[in-house]
Amino acid sequence: MLYTVADVDIVLHGNETAAEHKGKRCEISVECGKIEGVIQNGEITVRRLISTDPVQYLNKKYAPGAVWKQNNS
Amino acid sequence: MEENRSTNGQDREAEQIIESGSVTKSSGRHCIHCLTVIGQIEGHYILPEHNKTTKYEHVIPQLVAIEEDPEIEGLLILLNTVGGDVEAGLAIAEMVAGMSKPTVSMVLGGGHSIGVPLAVSANTSFIAPTATMTVHPIRMNGLVLGVPQTFSYFNRMQERITSFVCENSKISAERFRELMTKTGDLVTDVGTVLGGEDAVREGIIDRLGTLSDSMKELCGLIDEKKKTAADDGKLAPKEEL
Known part of the structure; x- marks a missing residue:
């Protein structure tokens, strides 16, 4: 349930077609767990971290939106 | 700047900047973490990509890490949000309210809808004079059944927000409900837009202020907590050998 001043139609606009543009989903195993990312234009963008170690959520390289570099692991 | 920065703190900051560009700040008097809550609070559903979002599944473990980290002494929350998912917002707000470390929130630009409980969840809340809170x-999107139970459900959801805000600020539940259902303030909606001064006058936010005021308050709370801990240490009975 949304509680926002933004117009719900604008917030959810494109939800039906968004999946087509999202690129290929991937999962990368890292030391602390897994990263869920999306491959777009040859780059992997971090979508979320799946880990039981809360400290890793303060690490910017695992932050949503960060570009994942292979040498990060 | 104070000269009492710990070597550990400096090493940690350097490491964070090199490794992660983290926003934990330790070059000042105290090591504080700055959490920015922006755009939509994303909840159980991933929002389309044109939205800027704060993801609760990332923020909640961050709050656990901040609470657990012995070097982080306080939390500064900067809010500029249009609201978002009720349960995600309340979850973050409850986490902040339950922290043992000093917390200060600062509303900049806007702290609307579910941003209100987030703003009041800190020990002390500030709002910029130009910021607003709606x-x-x-509201509900999708199929809505026109039956009394729907309104009862809405009421219960609103009551969750009202009770949290009233428990964590000075506004009464009656007045908050009144602001929530006021007509004539918004063009195509009911509710109230509160400017910085209005939010303070209504008792939702503690003070009008700037970033430096927020930082000063947070440092003061950290110093107070350290002093209390030191006093408790002195008063605690010594263990018998």
């Missing part, structure tokens, strides 16, 4: 009823 208090309005909950």
